[in-house]
Amino acid sequence: MKKFLKILGIIVGIIVLAVAGIAAWINFSDMPSHPVQDLEVKLPIDSLSLARGAKIARTVCAYCHQGESGKYDGKLFSPESEGFGEIWSGNLTHHPTAGLGRYKDGEIAYLLRTGIKRNGKLAGPFMFFPNLSDEDMAAVIAYLRSDAPEVAASDDVRTTRYSFLAKALIKFGAFKPLPYDAKPRLAPPASDQVAYGRYLATAVYDCAGCHSASFETNNLMEPEKSPGFFGGGNPVADPEFKLIPSRNITPHPEQGIGKWTEEQFFKAVRSGIRPDGKALSVAMPRFALQDEVEINAIWAYLKTVPVLATTVAKAGK
Ligand code: HEC
Ligand code: HEC
Incomplete structure (x- = not known):
């Protein structure tokens, strides 16, 4: 029995030391360092x-x-x-x-x-x-x-x-850099409305990042693979750090924006005014600088995303 207790004591001691060692390593060692590249960028002047x-x-x-x-x-x-x-x-x-x-x-x-x-x-x-x-x-x-x-x-x-x-x-690598490949990235032309809308909503203004299920589960390289893509519910911090769930902006007729008109969408996205006249939280950025070409393209694209019935508790209601 005594021997057993002694061995147990040694094992517990080793575990305590290991945990303390890992904790000290997490807290005090340098943050991981990655190689840096100086990509070729040609700044426009027009x-x-x-x-x-x-x-x-x-x-x-x-x-x-x-x-x-x-x-x-x-x-x-x-x-x-x-x-x-x-x-x-x-x-x-x-x-x-x-x-x-x-x-x-x-x-x-x-x-x-x-x-x-x-x-x-x-x-x-x-x-x-x-x-x-x-x-x-x-x-x-x-x-x-x-x-x-x-x-x-x-x-x-x-x-x-x-x-x-x-x-x-x-x-431990749960938060890590994205891989980089030197492939050129081209935006579709504005004349290809749905493709251009997709580009704006997923790669530039990141509507998808805020409007999918969660920042933690978003797929950054392939946004369509993000759980709850455009179904909303992702808690977004407002300037006072109050968490406001984003909303379902898929074409669902009840939970999403399926029954909205293009004008209503334009007003909500540019000025933050919903069809019912209420102001959206400023956790939703105002896209006041975006013109009709851009907002109409995003609208056309959102009509094509898979419909989700995600219900989002409306903030402030
Ligand atoms: C969602 C919030 C968010 C957005 C949007 C954002 N940033 Fe940042 N950015 C941050 C945070 C937070 C940090 C600091 C992170 C850290 O140092 O740990 C940062 C750091 C940086 C840094 C590094 C600065 C340094 O001192 O090394 C640069 C450069 C930068 N951002 C540029 C940009 C540019 C350009 C854009 C727009 C295309 C942008 N950011 C959009 C949140 C954001
Ligand atoms: C930084 C996060 C963030 C980004 C980026 C963002 N949104 Fe939002 N959006 C929100 C939040 C949060 C709400 C909910 C606000 C509220 O409930 O008052 C919202 C609400 C909305 C609404 C209102 C829906 C409803 O049912 O009332 C629309 C429409 C919308 N966003 C469209 C867009 C579009 C289009 C883009 C990209 C151009 C975009 N959002 C980018 C966070 C974001």
């Missing part, structure tokens, strides 16, 4: 491309990166209470040390494709643009390099502190 880059950045990047000053010098993305630590989005202004002055154009592109920052570390699993066309990617970067007031140098730097949980998820 005014049409610059306007397109501005439109995408002001809609997509601004949502997470526009600070209180109005500049894209970063904002609180996730507070401590959410469980992943205190996470600040980066400073995208021209500043040489705090902002993108330290990035090469091709390093910004590589980060947007894979999530790998120029220091080799993962920029969380929050920001991936694997299917954005090469042309739109270059247009966004050209805008970030432009003399627009939002990207004028700001030295504001905040430090992200990942929680133990986030560190564990990154170190």
Whole structure:
């Protein structure tokens, strides 16, 4: 018996030490580092491309990166209470040390494709643009390099502190970069309405990311494979970090937008006003800069996605 207890004691001791060792490793070792690439990017100089880059950045990047000053010098993305630590989005202004002055154009592109920052570390699993066309990617970067007031140098730097949980998820590879292949990415022409709508809704404005079942189960490389594709229910944080479930925007006549008219859709997406006259939460970005060509293409595409009957509890009702 005594011998048994002794052996048990030794085994428990080993387990305790192993757990403490793993915990210390998670907490104190360096975050995993990945090779960085400087992709070839040719920045456009024509005014049409610059306007397109501005439109995408002001809609997509601004949502997470526009600070209180109005500049894209970063904002609180996730507070401590959410469980992943205190996470600040980066400073995208021209500043040489705090902002993108330290990035090469091709390093910004590589980060947007894979999530790998120029220091080799993962920029969380929050920001991936694997299917954005090469042309739109270059247009966004050209805008970030432009003399627009939002990207004028700001030295504001905040430090992200990942929680133990986030560190564990990154170190055990649950949060990881996307693979990169050098294949060219082309956007379909606007004249191919449904294909163009699909491109906008899945690769540029990420309607699919917010409107499928969950950020955790989304398939970023092949959005159609995301569970609950466009069925809604994904909790999205509003500016006060209140979670608002996204809605079913498949053509389901009751749960989705099957009975909506194109005008109603246009108003909801551009101005955030539902057909019943109620305002949508600002967790739903306003696509006020998008014109009829873009919104009508998204509408045409959404008519073709598989109908889901997902019921989403309406926020604020
Ligand atoms: C859903 C929110 C979200 C969106 C949308 C988003 N970002 Fe980010 N971005 C983040 C967060 C959060 C970080 C910081 C992650 C970290 O450092 O751990 C970040 C980091 C970055 C960095 C790295 C900065 C640094 O200091 O190394 C760059 C560059 C960047 N984003 C560019 C962009 C661009 C360009 C767009 C638009 C095409 C964009 N982001 C859209 C959330 C977002
Ligand atoms: C950052 C996450 C996010 C993105 C990106 C996003 N949405 Fe939403 N959307 C939401 C949330 C959350 C709601 C629910 C708001 C509420 O209940 O007040 C919503 C609501 C809607 C509604 C209203 C549906 C209803 O039944 O009232 C429509 C339509 C819609 N979104 C379309 C789109 C389209 C089209 C895109 C892409 C161009 C898009 N959304 C991108 C989060 C998002």
